[in-house]
Amino acid sequence: xxxxxxxxxxxxxxxNVKGLDSVNFIAERNARIAVIGANxxxxxxxxxxxNGIFRPTSGTVLIHGEPVSSQxxxxxxxxxxLVFQNADDQIFSPTVEQDVAFGPMNLGLDExxxxxxxxxxxxxxxxxxxxxxxxxxxxxxxxxRVAIAGVIAMEPQVLVLDEPTAGLDPQGVKDLIGxxxxxxxxxxxxxxxxxxxxxxxxxxxxxxxxxHRGQIVAMGTTSEVFADQDLLTSVRLDVxxxxxxxxxxxxxxxxxxxxxxxxxxxTEFMKSYRRRV
Amino acid sequence: xxxxxxxxxxxxxxxxxxxxxxxxxxxxxxxxAIIAIVAVPYSPVxxxxxxxFFLVVAGLWALSGLSPIIYIKRLVVILPFGLFLIFFxxxxxxxxxxxxxxxxxxxxxxEIYAESVEFASILLVKFLVSVSFIILLSSTTxxxxxxxxxxxxxxxxxxxxxxxxxxxxxxxxxxxxRKMRQSLETRCFDPFDRALPYRYRLEKVAxxxxxxxxxxxxxxxxxxxxxxxxxxxxxxxxxxxxxxxxSGDWAFLSLGLLLVITTPILAWIGYIRII
Numbered sequence: 001x002x003x004x005x006x007x008x009x010x011x012x013x014x015x016n017v018k019g020l021d022s023v024n025f026i027a028e029r030n031a032r033i034a035v036i037g038a039n040x041x042x043x044x045x046x047x048x049x050x051n052g053i054f055r056p057t058s059g060t061v062l063i064h065g066e067p068v069s070s071q072x073x074x075x076x077x078x079x080x081x082l083v084f085q086n087a088d089d090q091i092f093s094p095t096v097e098q099d100v101a102f103g104p105m106n107l108g109l110d111e112x113x114x115x116x117x118x119x120x121x122x123x124x125x126x127x128x129x130x131x132x133x134x135x136x137x138x139x140x141x142x143x144x145r146v147a148i149a150g151v152i153a154m155e156p157q158v159l160v161l162d163e164p165t166a167g168l169d170p171q172g173v174k175d176l177i178g179x180x181x182x183x184x185x186x187x188x189x190x191x192x193x194x195x196x197x198x199x200x201x202x203x204x205x206x207x208x209x210x211x212h213r214g215q216i217v218a219m220g221t222t223s224e225v226f227a228d229q230d231l232l233t234s235v236r237l238d239v240x241x242x243x244x245x246x247x248x249x250x251x252x253x254x255x256x257x258x259x260x261x262x263x264x265x266x267t268e269f270m271k272s273y274r275r276r277v
Numbered sequence: 278x279x280x281x282x283x284x285x286x287x288x289x290x291x292x293x294x295x296x297x298x299x300x301x302x303x304x305x306x307x308x309x310a311i312i313a314i315v316a317v318p319y320s321p322v323x324x325x326x327x328x329x330f331f332l333v334v335a336g337l338w339a340l341s342g343l344s345p346i347i348y349i350k351r352l353v354v355i356l357p358f359g360l361f362l363i364f365f366x367x368x369x370x371x372x373x374x375x376x377x378x379x380x381x382x383x384x385x386x387x388e389i390y391a392e393s394v395e396f397a398s399i400l401l402v403k404f405l406v407s408v409s410f411i412i413l414l415s416s417t418t419x420x421x422x423x424x425x426x427x428x429x430x431x432x433x434x435x436x437x438x439x440x441x442x443x444x445x446x447x448x449x450x451x452x453x454x455r456k457m458r459q460s461l462e463t464r465c466f467d468p469f470d471r472a473l474p475y476r477y478r479l480e481k482v483a484x485x486x487x488x489x490x491x492x493x494x495x496x497x498x499x500x501x502x503x504x505x506x507x508x509x510x511x512x513x514x515x516x517x518x519x520x521x522x523x524s525g526d527w528a529f530l531s532l533g534l535l536l537v538i539t540t541p542i543l544a545w546i547g548y549i550r551i552i
Contacts, residue, residue, distance in 0.1 A: 014280065014283070014284055015283070015284060015287065048459070051463055053459045053462060053463065074465055077462070077463060077464070077465050078465065081463070082460075082463045084456060084459070084460050084463075086456065088492060089453070089456035089457050089459075089460050090457075090460040090463075091488075092457065092484050092485050092487075092488040093484055094484070102464055102466070102481070103464035103465065105473075105477065106464055106465040106466045106470075106473065107465060108472055108473070136491065150464065151463070151464065154464060154465070
């Protein structure tokens with residue numbers, strides 16, 4: 001089932017700047033999709049089409065098989081939740097609880113349901129203890145999680161995160177990866193996120209799109225995309241350290257299979273080591 | 278609506294002989310014309326001067342390659358401010374005439390005077406010409422060039438720095454407002470949605486505005502500290518490089534000034550007359 005799909009999506013910004021150029025994107029149910037690309041590659045512009053903030057100049061955006069229109073825009077926004085890059089753009093209520101309740105309130109839900117959804121959302125991202133806090137006293141990582149909770153409380157089937165790890169410390173990144181994986185594995189939410197930190201992609205994504213100058217230049221599973229190291233470099237991106245290391249060891253003649261995550265790499269190194277001993 | 282802010286300079290970035298003239302020459306001519314038309318005494322001579330000046334604006338506008346619709350749109354936005362003041366003049370006596378002839382008497386003893394109508398139309402001509410020159414200047418000159426031009430003409434550093442920062446942050450906050458609005462939209466909030474209680478909507482809009490104030494305050498603090506880190510002090514000023522006027526700019530400036538000065542004089546001594 002295709003939850004989000006774009007067909008030849010082209011977007012031209014007012015002032016005649018091309019934001020997107022014939023983008024074909026598909027997100028299946030329960031997928032974890034990473035969109036990687038350098039600054040200005042068109043990742044945020046693409047994401048803003050997923051819930052109707054931007055309307056295509058040409059081409060179509062299908063959400064659950066239906067084109068986005070003024071009639072179904074509310075349904076679309078319930079279905080696809082978008083978390084902004086800068087949490088400060090999103091959080092505006094006096095307390096964390098009120099901010100998380102904002103989305104459900106707008107959906108016209110009754111008080112019991114709202115309170116239940118707020119509890120659930122805060123638990124899902126692990127910030128129950130921040131409930132009564134004032135948003136501007138929170139750290140960057142905490143704010144990020146409040147922003148995610150605010151969108152999850154609307155119970156979307158697709159969660160879109162724009163540069164979720166930007167500006168977070170290593171522990172913050174680790175916590176966030178945990179949250180994303182939980183949402184996908186335990187709650188069955190389709191997660192689409194953008195990043196230019198390629199090293200964390202193998203840990204969180206099953207499928208990968210590479211964007212460059214408004215176009216999709218490559219797509220596939222992590223192993224497929226990271227196999228073409230020259231392509232990644234040509235679009236101003238890096239290759240994660242682990243596959244880069246294994247690749248260069250292979251070139252040196254070492255008998256080792258390719259791996260992308262830390263655990264897989266450890267297994268492969270052990271195997272190779274045991275073969276030698 | 279906020280998106281229009283980012284397109285406000287769209288026409289100023291086009292290329293034409295008028296766009297290319299140095300901002301200093303354009304600023305001087307625009308202000309000289311305004312001073313000249315305002316300085317013409319309240320008499321029917323103004324119609325001649327106004328007509329000539331208006332023709333000048335029309336000619337320059339044609340040379341700039343911009344559509345007259347842009348001019349009309351911008352004029353319509355400014356017009357109500359002046360028209361409001363001008364319209365009420367017809368009911369009042371003023372110090373520029375000795376005798377007043379009543380045209381009609383309205384209920385409640387309100388009278389309309391022939392001289393006041395003339396006075397109002399003179400004001401209208403002055404207003405239209407002044408505004409037209411400003412529209413021409415702002416539509417064919419980038420704000421950054423206007424600022425630098427004003428700086429080169431001797432506008433004090435305190436003003437250029439503050440104006441420069443104002444321009445920069447106008448856009449920064451424009452982007453901020455746009456992002457906040459999009460994030461509200463994402464969570465299905467529409468301030469005009471009647472399905473939500475009025476009080477609730479008002480409260481949320483107020484929170485959003487409040488947040489914007491706090492963010493602008495914080496941004497101000499951050500920027501100021503960053504300025505201090507780079508040695509900002511009492512003598513700081515905007516960097517404006519030296520730029521000599523080209524011969525074309527000189528020609529535009531001298532021809533323009535000649536026209537702006539001679540037209541009212543010739544009209545006053547009766548050498549040229551339209552009405």
